[in-house]
Amino acid sequence: MSARGDTGTYIKRPNRPLQIYAVIFLIVLYVPVLFIPMFSFNDSIYVRFPLQGFTLQWYAELWSRDAVWAALFNSVKVGAVVAAISTILGVVAARAITRYRIPGKSALVTFIMMPLVIPGIIFGVALLVLLSRMGVPLSLYTVTLGHLIVCLPFAVATLLPRFEGFDPSMEEASADLGENGWWTFWRVTFPMVFPGVVASLLLTFTISFDEFIMAFFLTGTDATLPMYIWGQLRFPQEFPSVLALSSLILFISFILVFIAQRVGRMGLEDA
């Protein structure tokens, strides 16, 4: 008990240089991003210093624009479907990877994780070529397909630690104590993997919601939000409302990923 506590404090002892490095890292990473919400409240059509004054005008303008609502609705539709499908596939994959003796298991995991490191543009072009060869018209369905490829590795990566920590004798213990398959799933399996499922849903939804490259290649006539923003960049007078829209997306994404992280680690800490 005390031995464990001791090593814990040793490892968790604050490390000055590392802290400074982390702070600089975060500043470099996020300060440019913070300019976006800053200028979205700026009472000027031009993005330049000095700031002119505070306004909610650009947000109000967004609110009244039908195309924004349509794009938002498209993104939510695609995001929800992608989140559901990739999480279901992720559960199946994570369960298979952790539970059964599969030959070439590590090769399989690498294969599933591949889209994380292959540039989206390659997948985008490849899918575009394939789909147009097959004569499939571009639509939100093709965007969904592209997003599934991008999101599946994230789903698997989120769910794997859950299933790895899942001792198969848990389910047997439940059966042993008199519960059939359905009750065992409901009382043991589900509660134990539930936080992972929620985290995966939130994370994959966010990734799909923000995704641009796949959407760029695979969108037909219905634009997703990032595509809509891209379209608006051609018009300088629209730029402040693009900033406002981007700020909203930023905010929502941050919240979702934050929740996903918290939920995803629930109960895993000292298990």
Added chain:
Amino acid sequence: MKNDAFISIRNVNKYFGSFQAIDNVNMDIGEGEFFSLLGASGCGKTTLLRMLAGFESTSDGEILIDGQPSADVPPHHRPVNMVFQSYAIFPHLNVADNIAYGLRKHKLSKPQKQEMVDEMLELIKLPGYGKRKANELSGGQRQRIALARALILKPKVLLLDEPLGALDKQLREQMQLELRALQRQVGITFVFVTHDQEEALTLSDRIAVMSGGKVLQVDTPEGLYEAPKTREVASFIGNMNFFQGTVRRNGSSEAAIETQGLGSIPISLEKVTKPDGAPVQVALRPEKFELLEEEPTGGHFVSAKMDKTAYLGERSHYYVTLDGKSEPVAVSSTNQFVARDDDRWKEGEPVWLSWSPEAVVVLDAD
């Protein structure tokens, strides 16, 4: 075969693919018995236990529990409960909910459940632990929770798969005593798996010694120790000295075994069934020998030479060499009357080795 057997295992085989994990096992386990499966890792103990629990099917043969064939009964309908090697405590539930897990179908009121859980916590000596989270518990505590979770259902048989294997030595010895006391208290049949022969000897009413999927011998701890039936069992339980020998029968009333190293040993006729001239092995435990300084005046003895000594505090181990036997003979004796260093045996000294023919075990030759 006993008729009051509570569990009957009949001609059971188990194959995983072409690998045979259980090889024609036959045994009966009585009601209220503390029965152990003892054997080295990989000999099929867990597999046999999982077949009793219903997690594995039998490839061949049948298992009767309380007189009922069990082949088609799924785990959740069997009157047996298991304590898993990993304990399998549910991490998302607190201690009380873990213990009460199996009570859902019993349709009890909340206070009734509470009372049963408290009773169990009392029984496993963890009163007041109900609200603790599962991951705040030590190994020994988890082990007790796993016990309570099974015992609260009042099973007819409790299966325990190396439940003390993960605990350190001191805690393990304490838990052995508690487990034995608990079993007496609740009177449930325990089928206990272990690879630790001392643990099996301490706890069990009867022990099945397993090796390579086979059951070598089923007997009481005393029976296994004093009258092993094969060389494998004899050397698995404790230490044993083996001597090659030949049966000598003169007439029908007495027999003797001519051994290499111990000379001729008279043996009662019920111990030897072999004909005159048959090769056998004679086995004697190290503590059945007595070391003497002077040549004894009677009984059975040979002269020997002290080869190696090892002082272990309470007792000492010795290796002595005999004429006519190449390997040294292990001898063990207590240090009860040995106080000073110069009382002890010195290496290289001549000694006398005496034994009683009653302690001799006769085994088939290899």
